[in-house]
Each structure stands twice: as structure tokens, then as C-alpha cells.
Amino acid sequence: MTVLSRPRHPIVADALVLAGEWCRGQVVDGAPALGHAVRVALVLGCHIPAAAPELVAAVLLHDSPEYAPKDLDLDALLTVRLGPAVTRIVRGLEREHTALDQRPAPDVTTEDRWTLYASAADKIVSLLSILGRAARAPDRAAYWRSRRAFVDRVPYFAAFHTAAKPHLPPSMAGDLARPVVRAEQATTLTGRAGTNPASTTDDAKATGEMNDDSDGASANA
Amino acid sequence: MRRSKDAPPGIVAAAEQDFAEFRDRVSLARESARILLEQDVPELDVFAELYRMLTREASPQHAAALAAAAIVRLAQSQQPARRMSSEPGS
Numbered sequence: 216m217t218v219l220s221r222p223r224h225p226i227v228a229d230a231l232v233l234a235g236e237w238c239r240g241q242v243v244d245g246a247p248a249l250g251h252a253v254r255v256a257l258v259l260g261c262h263i264p265a266a267a268p269e270l271v272a273a274v275l276l277h278d279s280p281e282y283a284p285k286d287l288d289l290d291a292l293l294t295v296r297l298g299p300a301v302t303r304i305v306r307g308l309e310r311e312h313t314a315l316d317q318r319p320a321p322d323v324t325t326e327d328r329w330t331l332y333a334s335a336a337d338k339i340v341s342l343l344s345i346l347g348r349a350a351r352a353p354d355r356a357a358y359w360r361s362r363r364a365f366v367d368r369v370p371y372f373a374a375f376h377t378a379a380k381p382h383l384p385p386s387m388a389g390d391l392a393r394p395v396v397r398a399e400q401a402t403t404l405t406g407r408a409g410t411n412p413a414s415t416t417d418d419a420k421a422t423g424e425m426n427d428d429s430d431g432a433s434a435n436a
Numbered sequence: 437m438r439r440s441k442d443a444p445p446g447i448v449a450a451a452e453q454d455f456a457e458f459r460d461r462v463s464l465a466r467e468s469a470r471i472l473l474e475q476d477v478p479e480l481d482v483f484a485e486l487y488r489m490l491t492r493e494a495s496p497q498h499a500a501a502l503a504a505a506a507i508v509r510l511a512q513s514q515q516p517a518r519r520m521s522s523e524p525g526s
Binding site: 219220234245247344347350 | 467475476481482484485488491492493494495
């Protein structure tokens with residue numbers, strides 16, 4: 216059983232339909248955009264098996280500001296159809312994506328645990344995807360040189376993990392620490408002076424998950 | 437040289453541990469694929485999604501282990517219900 220297994224809560228079922236409609240034809244990294252949303256929801260469910268339907272729905276729709284039709288009143292639709300909590304989380308993640316591009320350090324809202332969980336799950340999936348691509352690149356150093364924007368954001372991810380860790384389930388904190396450490400190590404090796412990864416490394420070691428490279432789908436299901 | 441049909445205990449233990457992990461990951465990948473198909477994502481795109489996932493594994497061995505776990509699960513799901521050893525005539 217996963218958070219997306221049938222029978223689904225009506226809110227989750229409705230969110231899946233909306234995500235399917237809005238992601239149709241959208242491709243991310245050579246694969247259907249809906250696949251990313253589903254992966255993030257499944258990762259969330261690995262760590263929070265009893266996640267509220269609103270949280271699962273919001274995760275499925277976390278990229279809806281990008282994919283929903285532009286003439287749509289997204290906030291009104293999400294609030295009426297799925298509830299205000301879904302709108303809050305979706306917009307919270309959107310703000311965080313914006314902050315990622317604009318600020319050196321995250322403004323982590325630990326008071327809103329649902330948004331924090333959703334953000335952590337999104338980062339686990341995204342980081343593992345990028346690291347996996349790097350691992351298979353014929354020339355890793357060249358790969359990282361071509362990903363300056365990501366390399367510059369690695370300290371942000373580390374700071375996010377540090378701030379979020381006390382508020383996340385331990386398994387989730389560990390699964391987030393692992394790719395953050397690998398990103399720090401990989402990008403430091405390419406000549407970039409990263410942040411001190413010691414605390415994150417310790418956290419990842421404590422979970423015993425330093426050497427695996429799943430696609431966000433850990434063995435915690 | 438001593439030969440044995442049985443694998444060394446360490447290998448069996450490692451395989452048991454790895455299989456459990458990869459089996460769980462196969463379950464999640466299957467769930468993901470099922471949901472995409474259910475949402476009318478074309479089969480070829482679902483294949484692309486899974487292919488992308490497998491090519492992102494840290495090593496070809498990881499990808500092979502996932503594939504092996506998937507084949508075992510597939511074979512198990514197609515197997516008729518096994519007779520219990522306590523059944524009459526067993």
C-alpha cells in the first residue's frame with residue numbers, strides 16, 4: 216500500500232486527475248512530467264505513510280503553478296476543489312522554488328510541517344535525479360561544470376537540510392542528507408569550495424545510507 | 437578445492453538484504469508506472485520514465501539488481517497458487 220494506492224481519498228483522486236490533465240504533453244528530462252509528481256508523492260509516503268490527503272494532493276500538484284493553464288485562477292480552483300491547505304502548500308513550494316533562485320540561504324518555515332515535508336520530498340527526488348545523471352555522465356567534471364546553477368545552489372540544499380532536519384521524520388532527514396552530501400562531495404571535487412559537509416555527512420552516515428543511489432525510492436516503503 | 441552447492445552464508449545474507457530493498461523499490465516503480473498508465477500517459481512514455489530511472493542508478497549492477505527483482509516479482513505473480521506442504525498428497 217502506498218499513499219496513492221486505491222481506494223484513494225476523493226481529494227487525492229481529484230488531484231491526480233488535475234495533475235494528469237495539466238502535465239499532459241509536458242516532458243521533464245525526457246520523461247513525463249507527471250512521473251516526477253508521482254515520484255515525489257511516493258517518496259513522501261515512504262516517510263509519512265499516514266500523510267493527510269491534502270498533503271498528498273498538494274505534492275501531486277506542486278508544479279501546478281508552472282503547468283496549469285495560465286488563464287486559470289489556480290488559487291480559487293485548488294481551494295474550492297481540494298481545500299485551502301492544498302493551496303497553501305502549493306504556493307509555499309512555489310515561493311521556495313523562487314527563493315532557491317534568489318537567496319543564498321533558505322527561509323525554512325518549520326511551523327508549516329506539511330510544506331516542509333513536501334519540500335523535502337521534492338528535493339530528495341530532484342537531487343537524486345541530478346546526481347544519477349552525473350553518475351552516468353562520461354565526464355563528471357565536465358557535467359558539473361555545465362551545471363553551474365545547480366552547483367551554486369548546493370549550499371542552499373545543505374542549509375535547508377540543516378534547518379529542516381529536526382522537524383522531519385528521521386528516515387526522511389537521512390534520505391535528504393544522503394544526496395546533499397553526495398552533491399557537496401561531487402561539486403567540491405570539481406573545484407568549487409562548498410560548505411563544510413561534516414554535519415550533513417554525519418547525519419547521512421547515521422542512517423547508513425551513504426552509498427546507495429535510489430531514485431528517491433528508499434527501502435522504507 | 438572444496439565445492440559446495442550452497443553460496444557462502446555472507447553472500448546469502450547480503451542477497452537477502454539487497455533483495456528486500458530492491459523488491460521494495462520495484463514495488464514503488466510499479467506503482468508509479470501503474471498510475472501513469474491509469475492517467476492515460478502513453479505506454480512508450482511510461483517506458484521512458486522507467487528507463488530514465490534505471491539509467492540513473494549509480495552503477496549498472498544496481499540497475500541489474502532492480503531488473504532481477506522485477507523479474508522475480510513478475511514470475512511470482514504469474515505462478516499458480518502453490519500447494520501447501522500440509523495438503524493431502526503432498
